[in-house]
Amino acid sequence: MTQLRYLIEYAALRFGLWLLGCVSFAAAQRLAVRVADFWYRLNVARRRTARDNIRRAGISLNSVEVDRIARESFRHFALLVIESVQTHKTFAGQTWQQHIEMDIHPETMSVLKEPGVGVILVSGHFGNWEVAARILSCFKPVVGVTKKMSNPYTDRPIARRKTHNRLSLTPMRDADAGRFLSVLKAGEILALLVDQYARGRKKVMVDFFGVPASTHPSPALLHLVTRKPLCFGYCLRTGPMRFKLVAGRPIRIPPTGNRESDIRAILLELNRRLEEAIRLTPEQYVWAHRRWRTT
Template sequence: MESLRSESILLKDDNRDHIRLNIPDDVMQVLQNPDKGLILAGGHFGNWEIAAHKLSEFKPMAGIARKMNNPYVEKLIQSRKARRRFYPIPKHGDHAGRLMEVLNTNQILALLFDQHAGEYGMMVDFFGHPAATFKTTAMLHLVTRTPLCYMECIRTGTMQFEINSSPLIQLEPSGNKEVEIRSILMRLNLELENSIRKDPTQYLWGHRRWRD
């Protein structure tokens, strides 16, 4: 419900009373640099929608969104005004070139990496158990060399949010694709675990990560 009501704070010119930003210097430099794109990786934790709209104040941001199964919810979502500079890319329109174009034009690409990836994923530990994890985030970082960080938006009170970012995720190139992907996904899963440990009630547990 808060997400639906969030326009009232997101459309304010100054919403610092509602949304606090904790962003390390290296990520802030990328956000403020018009010549750099950024990959924001996150999980279904807290209020990711608010984070997306808030951070699009820095530069345009795209996120992959699928159509809702419930037609009434879909209609409600479609009827909401576009806020700031966030725009969705339909899940079935996520051609690699389209995603790369977002980054090559120095925008932000927000990706939620924590759904069950099935046969397309790489098995990486999540809370100590192997979980099929999507590789797209890691592959986009490796192929485009766009800076990558993990981000969470935690609810701290009524219409109160805190956006926290990791520093940029740095990777020592090894020339071994599997090793590099695994290293990035392990780091992202670890960051998400840390978010969830802070407040397990803010995680959307419905994605059944350990199906295999």
């Protein structure tokens, strides 16, 4: 039964990619919004999760406003998929800078431009993180840390589309123990998402919008053991295929020697920066993601 579901999903993916290749970007956007609206009505569980999360985060308690943000969030995700499919066309040529506005702290820009300096770059399920990785790969090679999809048929073509010569992917738990360290040693960017629900005994409960959320300690641990610059950034959609890449000053939290408290302090700061960004544009956060499933 699972195998059949995987094959149906794979067929739907191939059809979707074929369709996107046949229509204009504007038509693909319109289609994406329609599909998102349909999915919002159909998928009761995800709709409820999105609404609950918006309330829990204190973004709004007004049910009309909560519904609007949740619906926009679904549309945002559909547009993200369309944009991500288009990135290889938009950012391949010399004109990619016309699509990007940058608001990057000079210290962060300096580490991004300095050859040989590995950077730990953290973001969340906010804005278009796929485009962010693509843009950052213009500074130095990017290795994105990802969770493997459960469907092996769709995982392969999606991973293939995401990667190119300066952007590659690595599983969150790579059997090659030195994988993350090699990336940083080579002076590349290791990109992680901080707001994924963490399982296992290493998870840390850290406040996100004031509510404890199970969080991976890896960005904090990586920073503590490598002392490489730790930066938080995101890529906001400002128009059709137009984006603003934002990154603040690198995070500096002096280590105290107490691992638990150091990790917690770094994760709290990362979450604080992500919350700050989300509050400004809550429509571009993936609220349907089950961030607080233990509370």
